[in-house]
Amino acid sequence: MSKPVIGLNADYRAAQGDTPAFSYVGAGYYDAIIKADAIPLILPPVADLDDMNQMLDIVDGMLMVGGADLDPRRDGWMLHPTIKPLDPRREVFDRALARLVCERRVPVFGIGAGMQLLNVTMGGNLLLHIPEDRPDALPHRDAIDSQHRHTLEIMPGSLLDRVYGDGELRVNSRHHMAVDELAEGFAVTAKCPDGIIEAIEYQGPEWFALGTQFHPEANTASALDMRIFEEFVIGVKENHEAVRLVA
Template sequence: MTIKPCNAGRAVVGVTANRQFHDGVHRDWLRRRYIEALDRYAYVECVILPTFDSDRHRDVIVNKLREVMRRLDGLVLTGDESDLDPYIFNEQIRVWDCASDDVISGKRDRPRDRLSSVALSIAIELDMPILGICRGLQEMNVHRGGMLNPNLPVTEQGIVHSEIPNVSRDQQYLPVHTIQVVPGGLLSSIIGEGKLCVNSLHNQGITEVASGVQMEAVAEDGVIEALSYSTSRGFQLGIQWHPEWHVATDPTSQKIFTAFGNACQVYQSTGPLSG
């Protein structure tokens, strides 16, 4: 059954925060570029989902967050400078307890890992629309048991996936290499088939998708640039690049956010599938 009444208002999506430890104080934070793109092009309202420490058992967090997410119409897994810890996502050897190095600026953010692992489990359970961006794509693959290359080298094709240092942020988010969109997939139904030039700001990457995951786009060096959950009936898409940064001038990015927003609007009228 559904506990959420149908209404004609905007859909509401949960957006993952990140953890920052600065001056001895823990802060949850999020770049406004995501909120602005979701507001203007997905036409949804945003609720920021906070990160989690391990002072409560994972099952307690799942039950708590499920009650929140049953009121939502979609999930956005944002990007971040930190690398994810795959052991927090691994059901067989899950690591949940806090450690002194849980948060290292630009390197590690286990509170975000805990949030994403739980939020993904619930979103899959509810067959909710999901949009994963950069780190979010990697989380979607690892959550299903997929492998992650922890440090992508410069390939023989000359593709550098990590961000370019010593240039402005706007330049870092400009397109730098091409990808091939896979025909017949979710992404191609949104933006069409063929090649696409994308930005690239990541040093972890996926070279093989997990079971139940469909490849949607690939770079010339074999790095997976987009994926979807083949087990879902709806919109559950992850992309390795950042569509939010130059969305105002990029029709392709606008199409991705609009498609996600449309899926959330449809989901709003149906509600969760389980419960």
């Protein structure tokens, strides 16, 4: 096939005073997709489901990017005082788009809040504030040190195992929410030594779905992290070929 097209959701800021509303996405996300030999396509936060389905008809896979916090009230939980919710327009769009992605089994890679959204959409839930929910956990966010990192324990035979192999791995960490109850069909494929979930992968052969709590696109990522995006694009290509053969 020609280069696959990967859709990216984007962050959103409502108009404030003389500043108009605008969407934006960190360059690290689309630069990583380009380096992995795919074409990124940034999707605006439309409201119509038919429009979202048409968007998904155009792309071969979806990268669900990170950002602020998912609003737990939308999942039946109370709002913790430490939560800084996404802009409502982005969150409404992200949640609707994620449902369609999951229903249609579009190959997907969720990063940070994107992984949390993938888990919630498929029936899992979240820790709202690690220091309270898991008091014995290591620090996962440092307000002073943006380079904060911790080690990772990777499950043998997983995609992340193919990427990183043996040896100690340290990844960036800047979150206070995390996956708690895992969605059905997924497996935990990486954890922090304190037990906080750092990566999940769908286990069925019919769908490529991957999530990382850490950010392999960030400036604080290692050169090896780029391999995750390459594996994602390979999975997208394999899915495209399987769909073509069935058709």
